[in-house]
Every structure is written in C-alpha cells, then in structure tokens.
Amino acid sequence: MSRTLIEVKDISKSFGEKNKKVPVLRGLTFNIKADEILCVVGESGCGKTTLGKVLAGLEGYNGGSYLHEKKEVNKLSKKDFKLFRRRVQMIHQDPFASLNPTQNVFTILSAPLYRHKIVKGYQQAVDKVNSLLDLVGLTPVQDFIDKFPHQLSGGQRQRISIARSLTLEPAFLIVDEAVSMIDTSLRISILNNLLEIQNKLKVAYFFITHDLAVANYFAQKGRIAVMYLGKIVEIAPTEEIIGNPRHPYTRALIGAIPEADPEVTRQKERFKLKDSEVPSLQNIPGGCAFHTRCPWAEKPICYEKEVRLTGSGQHKTACHLV
C-alpha cells in the first residue's frame, strides 16, 4: 500500500459576498494515495472544476481541511506554497484557451523549465522538451516543436497542455475533462498516454469527467466519486460502483448512458428519476439535496434530515435508504 498524498476533510467553498453567498462545495471528504487514480463524475455545475481548482491551489477553501503531504494547504508558508504549486498541476478543460496563442510549442514548454531553473541553458531545454513531447506521443518531435497552438489539432493541443503540466515534475495531476472535446479515435490514445505516464512517473490523478464510460476505463484500477450539488453521493472502487451502484443518482447515471452497441443500448435498463429540473445552488433543497429528483424519496426523512457519506470499507454512499 502506498502512502496517502491528499487528505480532504469536510471541505467547503462558496462564491460571492455575505448575503449572496453561493455554496459550491458543501462538505466533501476523501483521500488520494500517492499513485492512485480518483475519477469524479457528475452533471454540469455540480462543482467538479471548482473542486479541482481547490485541490490545485488555484482557489482557496472556506471550511474543512485539505492536507497535502500531511500539511494544511491554506497554512503553507510562501515558499512551501510555491513548492506545492509545482508538485500539483492542473490540466484545464479547454486546451485552446489555456495555451498562449503567440507562443510556439518550444516556448510554451521551455518557459516553465527556465523559470523554475529545472534546466540550465538551451541544450538542456531542448533535450527536456524533446523528452516531454515524446512522452505525450507527439513524434516526430521536429514536426511539433515550432508549431503555434492554432496550427495543431484539438488532440495535439491537448497533448501540449499535458506536456506542459509535466514540465515541473508534479506528483499530483488534476485533469479536467481532458478528452471530452476529442474524437473517439484519439480519445483512447490520450487516455492510454495518461495511464502510461502514471505508470512511468507514479503520479496520482484526480480525473474530472462527465462521461462515466470514460471514468470506467480510466479508473479501472482506481476509484470513482459521484458528485451531486457540491457533495459526494457515492464513492467506491470503479468495479464496485459500475457493477453494484447503490445511490439512486448513480443508478440513474449508469442507466442513462448510451452504449456503443445497438442491442445493449436499446435494451438497457433505465433508472428513471422524477421529472424535475436540477435545483440551483442558490436554492439547494434541504434534507437530502437529491430528494426533488429521487424516485425513492420518503417523508419525512429524505426531506428533512441531512445525509452523510457512510458505509463500511471502500464503498460509501450518502443516502438514507441505502
């Protein structure tokens, strides 16, 4: 068993001023081991990216605790925080927006190397950039090194942003929807590439996706956390959560996914939710926040009583009726 790298306890985060506060993360608890993959899935707006940014130190948190290597992140000294920011890297949702259009690939990748004094001199930078491009599968390297982002395809740009996140030799990578804009034929090669990188460099991943099938593939040996309105409603090893989902929301998600098999997808069992809209964060339902859509919801418990993530062992669920 490898050591625990990240310990998050009851973390919360809200945006906005005093009486207009919008809670986005509402008390999440989980750990990540040093070489583990944790995938997080959930609908748009449930707080996945916000959680990723908090873990990357790009956003602060208002409550709870976030330990990185046993140290509380918002209490780190300036120097330690700088080191933390090197060790923890985030690959953003939109690769185009996150790459500077006026810099070519070499500049994009070598600037952080120079800035953090990871390389000395031009030749070392060239060598390091070459090995990074090689690692993300952009070969032959000469074809890419002087290209600008607009001269690259979506998949190639995504690889550049992966390569850039690796420049500082991080131990923890937060990957936000890295493949959602990418074609089927390329998607798998990027996922496989990320898995290879993990194999070689022994990094931990926090992998954000709204696609459970992608999560199922990427976290085969890891875990999946399902988020709903700023909370984790179920977390378990991947095989468990896909094969034996407990929370009604997880069941609905799994049932809803179309499968690339005409017969399977047409005969698949669906778990139907109540026909109501996703509540807004300004107006989160009391009790179990899912009760407005949940076909199981019982009065009064689900409507009134807060629900916590419970369960023995690795499989934890936040539902009064599980």
Next chain:
Amino acid sequence: MTDKNSNTNYYSRPGNNRDPINNDRPDTADEIKEQTEAQKVKSESAVADLDGGDLKINPKTDRNKLMEVKNLHIAYNTDRGKLHAVNGVDFSIYNNETTAVIGESGCGKTTLCLALLKLTEKNARYLSGEIIYQGDEQEKNILKLDEGELRKLRWSDISLVFQASQSVFNPVIKIKEHFIDTVRAHQRGLSAKKILKRARNLLEQMQLDADRVLSSYAHELSGGMKQRTLIALSFILEPKIVIFDEPTTALDVLTQRKILDLLKTIKEKNDFSLIIITHDLAISAELADNVATMYAGKIVEYGPVESIYYQPRHPYSYGLIKAVPKIVAGEGEEGLTSITGKPPDLIEIQEQCSFAPRCDFASSKCYNTIPSLNNIAEGHQVACFNYQEVPSIKDGSHVQNSD
C-alpha cells in the same frame, strides 16, 4: 402541398408515395405479409454470401428513396489550395429511416449535410455530382435550384439543426417570435394564434412547459431546454427530412438521455427521415437504422446498424468501434486500442485508399488504387479491398431478429 394546418398531428403526412421511381409499396396487409416473407428469403441468402455468415440481419427492402447523393465532390477554396471536404460521396436517404453519419472531426460530415440544403459557406465549390430530392412534386436536383427555390425547401421539406446551434436563437427576441418568424417565412397568411398552437403541441411533445418556453428569451432556458426547443422548432413545418448535427454533444448524460428518448418517441409516432451527424458512436448505436462511416471526405462504409457495430467490414469502422469505452460487463477491461496516425490533409489529392497509412489490413494495392464503394450484402456497402479480413466484433449469437 399538403394541408399543414390540420391540427391533429403535425408530422404525419398523408401517403408515402412520394417516390415516383420506386413506388412499389404494398397496400394491403396481405401484400405486406407476402412481401416481408419474400424479403426474408432474399435477405437471408444475401447474408449467407457474406463471409462468416453468422450474423442474421434482415435489411429492409421496401425502402423508398427520398434523397440520393451521387458522386458529390465539394472543395473549399483556401489559401493553401482546394480542400476536398467531400470527395466522391454516394449515398441515399430513405423514407422514415434514421441514418447516422459517423467519423472523426474534420472528415466532412457537416459539409456533406450542409450541402443537402446548399447551405455551405461561400468558399465551397461544388465540383461535380448531384443531389436528387424526391419532393412532393417531381424530383429535383438540389444543386441546380436557385436561392428562392432553396428557401422554399428549407424548414418545410428539410430542416437542419446546426452543430452547437443553441446560439441560433436571437437573444433579444422571445422564443415565440422564432416560431412565428420561421413559419411566416413559408406560409405568410397563417395567424400567430395558429402557429403558436402548433408550437405548443410540439413543445409539449418535447416535455417542456410550452407557455413558459414561448414567453422566454433563449438565455432564460437551460442548455437542455434550448436544445429541445430547437428540436421542436425544426419540426414546425413538418419536414420530410430532419438533420441534426451533433444533437446532444455538450449536454449532460441525463439531459442527453431525455433528448434521445424524446427523439425516439417522436420518430416512432411520425413519419420522417432523420439524419444524425455524430462522432459519438453510442448515440448512433442507439438511434440509427443505418450508419454511414465517413473518412477523409468519403463514405467508406454504409449498412444496417447491427452490421456496422457487430460485423464492420471497413478497417476504419472496425477501429472506431474498438476504441469506444463501454460500461457493460465484459468490455473495456482489455485496454482499448486507438487508431494510430491521423487523417490525411484534404488538400492533397490521394491516389490511394486514403486510410491506407493508418490501416492494419493494407496491402500493396491499397497504396496505388482508390477503392470504390461496393455492395457486399443487401444494404451493406464498403470501400475496401481487404474487407473480408476484418474480424467480427460480436458473433451472431448476440444478434436476434426483432420478429
């Protein structure tokens, strides 16, 4: 023209005999039965010819062609030269069937579908080919129509919902104005009241609160609601062909599920042809009767959905299907494979199978001859010299006939 004001059902149109060439539809129940019996025999023998022969698929043979694309070549004029986005496409749309066009980004899916309405951008050049549409009147070559004639066809015969088109809603006018404007552009005299009645019916079929939606501005609706509203709008003039370019991309799983289910219901209840362009193979698996795989401006395989997913015959279709992660047990554990390499630059003219450099089945012939799209079974065409070597993905034991 049919009476589009009848308020019973806005999609169904009287009679299916729009096809003056292939007008052999059976009329009586007995005739139908006879014909299906005959087809069974016919299609089984066709399948037996297919190597492997273990997959039982009964292609429909009583199909009425609504549109036929013949040898279509479209190039975009660009700074670098002519970009051949559609490079010799032959394909047909049949009455009341759902056709999915799949293929990776940039292969020409959108260009092909825009061409069906001649809505391509200004720099597009139609180098050759024709698009024959069997409308209510006599057949027409879409490419020969002038702007006025095309405007008549758009929305009323063929409607197209663009990729990422939720932004087509003008932000400063209410949704109801969109419905009124769209109808009035085709049927001047119609009162707003009649139009809104029709709109309400459609919005309700899309399980929306019709009154609320009609009096909203687009930004007041969620992404899923906007998409459903747009689908309703695309049906307002009872088109015979509806084209959706990436209808659910960028929507959440549960919203996507809702839209897929609604599309299936509308399709079941009404008579129109649906074309779905998507790079998501799960969506085409769920909705399509027939699938066309597109690669580098060409359709390289076309066939019934079960054939394409279980016994694809083109190495590219095979590669795509092998690359999709699934949730069902028994798949995905193995480690999926991607198709190596990238598609060719469409500026360069290929004198070979354009897939050859990425193909695991390529032989020397593939590098000096362009394979043409040939029939290999009833309703199944493929453009590959080595199609017989492509392994099956799933054998016949999983495939059952629906009857």
